[in-house]
Amino acid sequence: MGRAPCCDKANVKKGPWSPEEDAKLKAYIENYGTGGNWIALPQKIGLKRCGKSCRLRWLNYLRPNIKHGGFSEEEDNIICSLYISIGSRWSIIAAQLPGRTDNDIKNYWNTKLKKKLLGRRKESNSNRLWCSSQYPSEANGASDNKYFSQGLRTSTLERLQLHMKLQSLQNPFSSYNNPAPRPKIHPLQEKMIQNIQASKGSSNLRVQPLLPNPQAENEQSADDFYDQASLAQRQDYPKTINAKGLELDNSLDEISPSDGSVPFGTGDNLMDSEIMPKADSNHHGLAQLTNAALQPVSNFQAELDEFLNNKTTGYAPQEDQMADQFDCFKEINGSKDNLIWWSSEFDAKSSSSNSWDSNSVHLSYGMFQNQKVTEGLWLWGCMKRSWSGSGDVLRAVRKPRIQCSRITRHHDNLRGAHQEGRDGKDGFVNRI
DNA sequence: AACCACCGCAACCGCGCCCCG
């Protein structure tokens, strides 16, 4: 039993709107309003259009004071900040940008801003990986695509990647970042880093550790640390407002490493701190976010926890089984150069140089070995290893690794494969 | 010039939520 259609599909016009239709709709709404019923509206006007189509046309195009194109740097910053914080809640993001529609922002993000910030992935390997993940049944005779369907929401992983990207740029010597020279970065990225750093300075933001510092925490077992970390996450610490209207958790003095070092991440880290849009209109023009809008906005950690707790514990494929089914699995084991997430010059260098300091490698190894590590921490480590390569450490964990890798492939190539796969004239050029 | 691949924008689709009877 499918859902009842909202209108008579056979008798409604689809496709681009004509100037006459626009004029009719605009004139009617300006004179009489929508009447609170979009479904009935086209009949009143005499338009052969679906009510939903009318609504969309009005909201995205005909409504007064709509701006199209020409996003400013300030708008870019706001979009990016909010995207990291709340994900693809385009309507909420649009509410902070007067004259912008959610559709406009969504398109702008997907086609321009994301690329500008994240850079573009290398095609060859990732495409192959994506394809083997996307079509395991065809490629290998397996019928179960459950790993794929169990993936993180795209926006969640993207937010993680974006945050990691920015994090790596502002703190090139952090332990989850390759100690490569600071790369050339996009002016927008630079601006955002400046914003973040400025906010840290002004807000007295403190470092919040994700993992124990190997020097400072020698006497503390990993289990104890994780217990502390999870406890800290539950505490209702006061928030700090940064310049972009975000709340950053600046707590956790208690478990900060005694030497002030940053073993894993900083307070800006989405994995470490809860970042939420600020319900305050006094910060750089951000309008007020209502409680209602914020209520359903789960934080990033919660999304990861939910995914990992629910998904990774339910099914634990054997490694050899997975290797038979998915090419990407083999590549994880077999090559250190196949896993390149970011295609910037810097990233290419970092993934090939593969020169982690011993501490970070040791930490990663500990993470993977420790079965009580939180799932979110695992994911972090897995991603880290993916950047770096060689594979030995990764063998310590099976199911999380393969799931993580599959998800990232899906994400990395979503746009390209999606575009090429759906567009008849382009064909499935990525498939192998 | 023709073809191809990619890009960007507008519009559509389907699902979940909410309201109301």
Add this chain to the structure above:
DNA sequence: GCGGGGCGCGGTTGCGGTGGT
């Protein structure tokens, strides 16, 4: 409390434009 209808949202698709070969 329940069910149906409408709304709003996020994801997806269609298609014209553009640049490269």
